[in-house]
Amino acid sequence: MAYMALQQMKNRNEKAFGKGVGPIQPERHYDTVDHGLKAMALKFLHARCEGLGFRAEEENDYLGTSLMPGQIPYNMQMDLNRLCLERELEKFIDSGVAEDAYTVYYCYLEMFFGHYGKSKKMVELLSEFESNGSSLLMKHRDHYSHSVYVFALGLAIYESNEAFRTSFERFYGFDTDETDTAADHTAAGCFLEYWGLTSLFHDIGYPFELPFEQVLSYYEVAGGKRGDGSLFLAYRDVDAITKLGEQAKEQFIKIYGRPFETTEELFAFGVTEKLGAAYDFTEDYMLGKIHDKPIAPNTFNYFMDHAYFSATRLYREIENSIGIEKLNEKHVDALTAILLHNSLFKFAVSFFNGKNYKRPLRMEEHPLAFLLMLCDELQCWDRTAYGRNSRTELHPMAADFDFKNNAIHAIYYYDKEEQEKIDAFKVRYRKWEDDGEVGKAPRLKAYSDMAEKEQRFASDIEKIVELADLPLTVVPGTRAVDRKSKHTYLSASNFLHLYDFAVALNARYSYQGAEKDDETEALEREFEELSLEYQLSNINQAKSFARYLDALGCFYTDRPVDYEMVSAFTKKQMEVFAPMEHERWIREHISMAWISGDLYETASLSDEILRLYGDEKTARKALREQLRMHKLAMDGNPKEAEIVAHYAALPLEEREKDYEPFNSMLKLIKKFDGLRIYKLD
Numbered sequence: 001m002a003y004m005a006l007q008q009m010k011n012r013n014e015k016a017f018g019k020g021v022g023p024i025q026p027e028r029h030y031d032t033v034d035h036g037l038k039a040m041a042l043k044f045l046h047a048r049c050e051g052l053g054f055r056a057e058e059e060n061d062y063l064g065t066s067l068m069p070g071q072i073p074y075n076m077q078m079d080l081n082r083l084c085l086e087r088e089l090e091k092f093i094d095s096g097v098a099e100d101a102y103t104v105y106y107c108y109l110e111m112f113f114g115h116y117g118k119s120k121k122m123v124e125l126l127s128e129f130e131s132n133g134s135s136l137l138m139k140h141r142d143h144y145s146h147s148v149y150v151f152a153l154g155l156a157i158y159e160s161n162e163a164f165r166t167s168f169e170r171f172y173g174f175d176t177d178e179t180d181t182a183a184d185h186t187a188a189g190c191f192l193e194y195w196g197l198t199s200l201f202h203d204i205g206y207p208f209e210l211p212f213e214q215v216l217s218y219y220e221v222a223g224g225k226r227g228d229g230s231l232f233l234a235y236r237d238v239d240a241i242t243k244l245g246e247q248a249k250e251q252f253i254k255i256y257g258r259p260f261e262t263t264e265e266l267f268a269f270g271v272t273e274k275l276g277a278a279y280d281f282t283e284d285y286m287l288g289k290i291h292d293k294p295i296a297p298n299t300f301n302y303f304m305d306h307a308y309f310s311a312t313r314l315y316r317e318i319e320n321s322i323g324i325e326k327l328n329e330k331h332v333d334a335l336t337a338i339l340l341h342n343s344l345f346k347f348a349v350s351f352f353n354g355k356n357y358k359r360p361l362r363m364e365e366h367p368l369a370f371l372l373m374l375c376d377e378l379q380c381w382d383r384t385a386y387g388r389n390s391r392t393e394l395h396p397m398a399a400d401f402d403f404k405n406n407a408i409h410a411i412y413y414y415d416k417e418e419q420e421k422i423d424a425f426k427v428r429y430r431k432w433e434d435d436g437e438v439g440k441a442p443r444l445k446a447y448s449d450m451a452e453k454e455q456r457f458a459s460d461i462e463k464i465v466e467l468a469d470l471p472l473t474v475v476p477g478t479r480a481v482d483r484k485s486k487h488t489y490l491s492a493s494n495f496l497h498l499y500d501f502a503v504a505l506n507a508r509y510s511y512q513g514a515e516k517d518d519e520t521e522a523l524e525r526e527f528e529e530l531s532l533e534y535q536l537s538n539i540n541q542a543k544s545f546a547r548y549l550d551a552l553g554c555f556y557t558d559r560p561v562d563y564e565m566v567s568a569f570t571k572k573q574m575e576v577f578a579p580m581e582h583e584r585w586i587r588e589h590i591s592m593a594w595i596s597g598d599l600y601e602t603a604s605l606s607d608e609i610l611r612l613y614g615d616e617k618t619a620r621k622a623l624r625e626q627l628r629m630h631k632l633a634m635d636g637n638p639k640e641a642e643i644v645a646h647y648a649a650l651p652l653e654e655r656e657k658d659y660e661p662f663n664s665m666l667k668l669i670k671k672f673d674g675l676r677i678y679k680l681d
Contacts, residue, residue: 001025002046003083005054005075006593006628013627017603022628023076026083026593029090035404038093040156045086048159048188050181053078053111062612065531066625070613076626080592081111081532087591088536089155092148096382097488099543101148102498103536108196110532118321120499122204122313143203146379151199153375153401158191160403163469164371167363172330190330197314198334198368199375202341205309208235212297212304226302233304235294241312247324255329263315263335264290270336271344274366279349279358289348290339300343307342311335337369341376345369345464352463360466370465377461380446381412394418394445397481407471414447416478422447450476491546491555501542502535503527507664537588544584548577553680563678568663577662578655582647583640589633598631600624 001007006023013021028046030039054075055063062070064077085107092100105123109116116123157164168191169176175183212233216226242262244252249259252266260266268287276282292299293308318331345361346352352360363370381396396412403409414422421444428442429452441452449457458474461467507523527535549555552573554566600623605616613619624630632654634646647655666677 002028002050003079004050005073005079009073009076009626016606017599017627021597021599022593022595023626024593024595024628026086026591029086035160035402037152037156037399037401037403038090040159040403041093041152042086042090044155044159044188045082045089045192048185049082049192050185052082052185052189052192065529067530067534067621069529071622071625077531081107083592084532084536085111089148089152092145093152096145096149098145099498101145103539103543104148104151105200106536106539107532108200110535112193112196113317113321115528116499116535119317122201122317124499143206145382147200147203149379149382150202150372150375151196153378154195154199154371155192156401156403157371157375157408157470158188158195161406161470163406164363164367168367171364171367194330194334194368195371197318197331198337198372201314201317202310202338202372202376203306204313205306205311208294208309208313209304209306216302228298230298230302232297232302234297238294241316245324248319248327251324251327255327255332263312266315266332267311267336267339270332271340271349274336274369275349275361278365281349286348289344293344300347303343305343307339307344311339314338333366333368337366337372340366340369341372345373350464352460357463360462360464362466363469374461374465374467374470377464378408378410394421394447396446396476398479406469407473409473409475411475411477412446412450413477413479416480419478422478426451447476450474489546489550489555491549491557498539498542501545502538504664505538505541506530506535533592537585540588541581541584544581548580549677551576551580554677555680556675556677558675561678563680566666566677566679568666574660574662579644579647582650582655583643585632586634586638586643586646589630590635590637594628594630594633596631596633596635597627597629600627600629601631 003023003025006025010021010023013023026046028042030042030046032043055078062073064070064072064074066072066077066080085104088100088103088107092104094100102123106116109119109123113119158168165178165187166176168174169187172187172190174187174190178184215231215233239262242264244260244262244266249261252258252260256269258269260269264287268283268290271290272281272283272286276286290308293305297304315335318327322331340349350358350360361370361373381399394414397415398413400411400413401408425442425444425448429448432439432442441454442448444451446457449455449460455474458472461472503523506527527538530538546556552569600620603623605619605623609619609623610616613622632650634643638646
């Protein structure tokens, strides 16, 4: 039973109300014989993470939040949170767009950091900085959606590869006997938390690297080359971000039995403890390398390492959001994995491109670092190109993975429209072979790394991580680009805006007609009191707003444009997008395992439930959440026409809920977010 707490709630409800009540078990959105990326990642969340976040039974009863606190058992809320992550990751793998990556981040932070608002700036800064500043670089590609793909790859590998699962479980002291399902679920939950921390935030330090690269890009455009004599940026006063406070020092004495003055010292210890003996280096050596990363990039071939800043910035986020007293060795392992992933391991530990090359990292030595370096290399498809050169280079736009038999078989697809370039490369490469392979082999960026006989792409990965227990094969291919899955519309702004949209949408019911009197902080506090499911519902409604505007011939932007501004939607416009919003709501409720019915309005209420909630109205609202039953929901898999007919049959007051609040939202967004809506004609 994948979602145990939902089943337990159903059992309670059947005792009280008889058969035919909810909650029902959420549908599995993958085929059990499919070994692809999506199937393996979803299977991990659906089946292997059973019981994630559960409390003991005495701490469980009606302490969970749904629409309001105290409406459902705590463990039921934990099941629903996991289902939210499962559904949002599925959407992202299908689309690959930043808006869908955003909700994966959102789920993770709500589930493991407490709530998204604490870490809002950290998450959104990377996307904002990349989309606005990266076009000034010679080479730069997306790292926001990339990180969520890396996250999904790691889940798929954990699910499909017995050797890695065993290494992780043994490393962290879990029972490796997978017939012990409780221990297996506990280990999977641990992996999800710390792999999520490692993968989703491994590139958040890029805003520190981008200014460095911008200066060098300008220098290179002017005719200079990166190296001795280059103009470059270096950071000073790094103690501002690395110095540890007294409480942190005390916590690390408890954990490791010794104090650390800075995160650099902590990281040097963490790396050396795991790899020092195997790779023959001391803690002092590692501390020197780490210390020089931000202040002396010239000693690293004039490259600034974003991984240093990712680990350092994430440490501060953990300290502030999770709390110093909750810091543990696994947090530090995640941070050192991030620190190692970009260049530190390759050029200061294994020397993988030099004469002193030692050997690749083994999964049992540092499982999180092993997996991050592997997945970071594998994830090279479907990455938005920002840099001037990156936009003209040939990169894979899609990939298919097969993880069966404890192996990885990857096909990377290039745009079929680029076949002429590929054919020309093949001709040059064959001629180079026929001429005795004199000089350098012809190159076509990523394609040649996968197509040439040397298999540079796969062989480089094998030099970084040991793949004896996880054999990798890579094949290049071509196919037509599928842009429909990207659901790209004209509406755009410099920032994501989704959180602010969602907060405004949630406020719409309370503040219609009084939008000018409320404050952002108050709206956010109300929003944060909702469960993850209800927060995501508002966020997904906000994500759909661009699609609704597109249907109206409108768009939103935070930039001044010479189009007619829309201050309110007309009734005719509302009649266009209201059925679209109703369809979104219906499909969302089906996906989240709601059923149709009105038992919560008609059933006799026990004295116990009335006593628990104080009055009948509040009790019936709670019963709706416990039954996961809604009178406006639909069962099964209705067609679009059936949903439109369902909407048309609703009473006017119910239909108004799908469109009236959007006018209130317009006023709130205008006030708090600086967005305006315009009409194309």
